[in-house]
Amino acid sequence: MTAKALPPVVDTGAWQRHLDDLRAREKAATRELDAIAAQRRRLPMTEMPDYTLEGEEGQVRLADVFGGNSQLIVYNHMWFPGKEWQCPGCTGFTAQFTRLEFLEDYDARFVVVTQGPIDQAFAYKRRTGNRMAWYSTANSPFGTDVGAPPGGGFAVNVFLRDGDTVYRTWHTDGRGTEQLSHTFALIDLLPYGRQEDWQDSPEGWPRSPTYSRWISSEAVAARYGPGPDA
Template sequence: MKPHSVVSQEEWQNAAKALLAKEKEHSRKGDEIARQRRELPWVKITQNYVFESTEGKVSLADLFDGRSQLFVYHFMFGPDWEEGCTGCSFLCDHVDGARQHFEHHDLSFVAVSRGPLEKLQEYRKRMGWKFRWVSSANTDFNYDFNVSFPAERVKDGKITYNLETIDAGEDTEELPGMSIFYKDENGEVYHTYSSFGRGGEAILGAYSFIDMTPKGRQENKNGNLMDWVKRHDRYEDDGRHAAKSCCGCNSESKAA
């Protein structure tokens, strides 16, 4: 750490009060952004997406599980992958604790990946997660929501991600994101919101703890925003399984 000033209690309190004013302003701006998010126009889902689940084939409407709102996390786990993305795993470590509350507030959660269901469930068991996870391997769901990319699109060098056209990396086949859906009383499903890249930080509680500390995140080494993160069962190994910069949720170039 850099040398830090040490002051009296009174001086600290004055500085903290000045920062508190900025923190309150930040909170009010966040409230306003949340309001505007709720007022976004919706898009009606007309495609009949069918997913593979532990209960058999299920539709997007089925995933609401009796509630009117659905949070879909686009988890990076490609068809030939042996384990899930480190950054996505970090985020999903935060889900079950919150889920036991928001499910009682009319919101369901599901992770969706193109990997085969058997691999998804095996990894889910390894991580100790309880949330629902389905495979979209036999649908265009991931492609339609611009979180998976066919080889020919990657080869062209340009893909659509985070609501803009970006350069595709050599290994860009899966990127992270979140999408929110609403189902009305007639069973019609609407897409209401999506967020990509660093948008996932909004639900990363570990960051909220770390951001309050003197050392902070200690990130951005070698251009990787999450170079310290590992899957939670790998913190004791030699570092070979740390997050890789190819993950869209780790790369500074896909921030915001």
Template sequence: MNSNEQIAAMKKPPVVSAEEWQKEWQEMLVKEKEHTRLHDVLAAARRRMPWLAVEKEYVFEGPQGKVSLLDLFDGRRQLVLYRAFYDSNVYGWPDHACVGCSLGADQVSHLSHLHARDTTLAYASRGSQENLARLKQRMGWDKIPWYTLTDDFDKDFGVDQWHGHNVFFRDENDKIFRTYFINNRGDEAMGSVWNYLDVTPLGRQEDWEDSPEGYPKTPRYKWWRWHDAYGNEDARWNTVVDNAVVTLKL
């Protein structure tokens, strides 16, 4: 059966008038808004999850040599660390990483927006730095910090047999805590700035969020910048936001 035959055999939805279509869409929109609100409630619950202290020392290989888990934060407060499968036992090696992990890497948004919220995203694999450098360049992933696992980190944090995002927080004394973990189909949603921030202990850090007392917050929208304009505190930007007719509703 060719493509046209498959399409012809489909049991398609009814075709309706513009008025009926608008009515159906409005009813679906109500359900989507409910889903958005539930997503916000779930993110708020994550910010109240207990933390697990990381007592063990871990060593990774980076482009400049050996680094610690603390080094992976790159000076920021939060770290989202994804274990991607790229090693000799993965199909496609050394030209390719795991197909699913590669789809995820293709979805990663511009990291400057995460950095603006004091959050670092990094990848870790068993592949050598030499192979990783070639892979990143060819696949267009050169902006993603990607480290080599050298010890039991993957086993200790539930990513030795499967992929997953571990979320960590660094406190004022450089003590590290594991705060959340996403794996399986949860990884499918990762890649956007918002979904990364929503799994961190500080969240998006915007004034509408339900966060514990004392958590950092700034006015919604005002921290947003073009990815090449962070650090440029042009006062005109705040005026633009204040005077705009904002149609985006929470």
């Protein structure tokens, strides 16, 4: 089947010239990201209280969530009480992370923290096939203090541990989390991209409302989870 909208067809030489023009911008963006990362490494930090979260084996101090490492990335997963299926964006985002052991080579760990009660959080984790380590801040102000209060949005926070003292070094939310995802990076390589209304695409390119192509939490569970009878 022929697509309704196609990029212009040119000879190989013209194609290479267009690619070279784009490559120059891509390389400049890479250098800018390097500079941003360098500035991030120079950010000051702020000391955190001695929070107590809940994990698979009960209460745990924030300093112990590091698992013996000195660096910690936390994804604050949105949670809505009484809902069978939680935020599809958070559910789909965290479903990507199945092999995080490489962070151990960098003295780091990546975990999920949610406002949901720990028993419900673990039930949801199993149902959706999530493989990350989960913790609950339902009985702690930790989530509120790092930009993810009850009923609020998602966030990413990074922490550094010096002995038993924990410092907050970085925070982002919204589209700032895209840099952690491989899904958008791959989709953005495609000729038609994300196919969402807000994107700058040529006339005639397929378009759909924002988020309409995102899969539901139920679909994530169907793809990656153990099934409803597990």
